[in-house]
Amino acid sequence: MSLSVKIKHDFGDFTLDVAFEAGPGVTAVFGPSGAGKTSVANAVAGLFAPEQGMVTLGNRCLYDPSARVNVPPHKRRIGTVFQDGRLFPHLSVAGNLDFGARYIPRGSKIPNRDQVISLMEIGALLDRRPMHLSGGEKQRVALARALLMAPELLVMDEPLAALDGPRKDEILPYLERFTGSNGVPVLYVSHSVAEIARLADQIVVLRAGRVIRCDAVSEVLSDPEMVPLMGVREAGSVLRAKILGHDSDGLSRLAVSGGILLIPRVQAEPGNYIRLRVLAQDILLSLEAPVGLSSRNILPVMVLGLHRGDGPGVAVSLQLGDERLLARVTARAAQEMHLRPGLECHAILKATAVPRGDIGIEQSGDQSAKA
């Protein structure tokens, strides 16, 4: 099932002019505040009718003003999850979960209610009203409700934005299960690079109402040209790694394309795949293979390109096996080391540089989508 979006709308002092295709898996819509992300999500969900354009899902046209087509939100087969949960306050959790079922067309493949409840661990909450739920619990119920509508697409608009840091970390594994287990494509609006690195497969980057990039997450996040938009502290790459084993000293051994990495113990069994976000600022470069260094993570890489920003830093994209790595060094170091495309060198990553929040466990049903 693929989503095709082509919309144009003049808000007066802001023009939205966006076109992209989203395939299976999770497609992030990323951009700074005011770039048009929510307007895109609303146009897809049927909550906003742009002046021109077309929205199609699979072979169904959902919106085409020139042909007077505007399928109402509840008939679009799109599950929505917003920042504030938007649960019905007068219904219990069970009532909220069952609400969407009335709009499921006959013959649809309906998800198993008990399985969804257990996936989101909300079995103990079924009799409660939303006002008696925590922010994280509300979002888990909203996720379950969206899934139980048997949607053909899920639209999530900043589903974690209203939660504080620890609450975000708590709900991210549910989102991973959610996006990884059901095979329904997801349009995920966020301005958080960390969330996108962990959850998304593709990314549509918006700036001032236009699409400036639409590609695989691993490509976009490791592109040095994207660093100004991501923010220098957030810039980094996403690596797919297989857990080889857990050592007795508390480190896990991972195979990444092009080498082996050691990082603090990962909470998943050997054989599983994880995605690892490696920040550009946590990578050192060395022309020679370093000896006598405390870091065990020394990977052979080749310089692909450099991007000089306004500050003292240079973003360096690197080829690591089949993957891309992004490093940030000072312009002075880049000059003195004569860093240039084609140069072979060594990337060094401190084992403790990858925080737990930057590790996503891939769900077994989703290997192909995240490959």
Ligand SMILES: Nc1ncnc2c1ncn2[C@@H]1O[C@H](COP(=O)(O)OP(=O)(O)OP(=O)(O)O)[C@@H](O)[C@H]1O
């Ligand atoms: N109904 C409206 N009337 C006038 N302008 C609007 C309307 N809706 C959105 N806009 C404008 O369109 C632009 C994009 O808004 P939108 O909410 O889609 O951006 P966003 O990327 O989701 O931003 P944020 O991350 O801050 O939520 C903004 O400049 C906003 O002021």
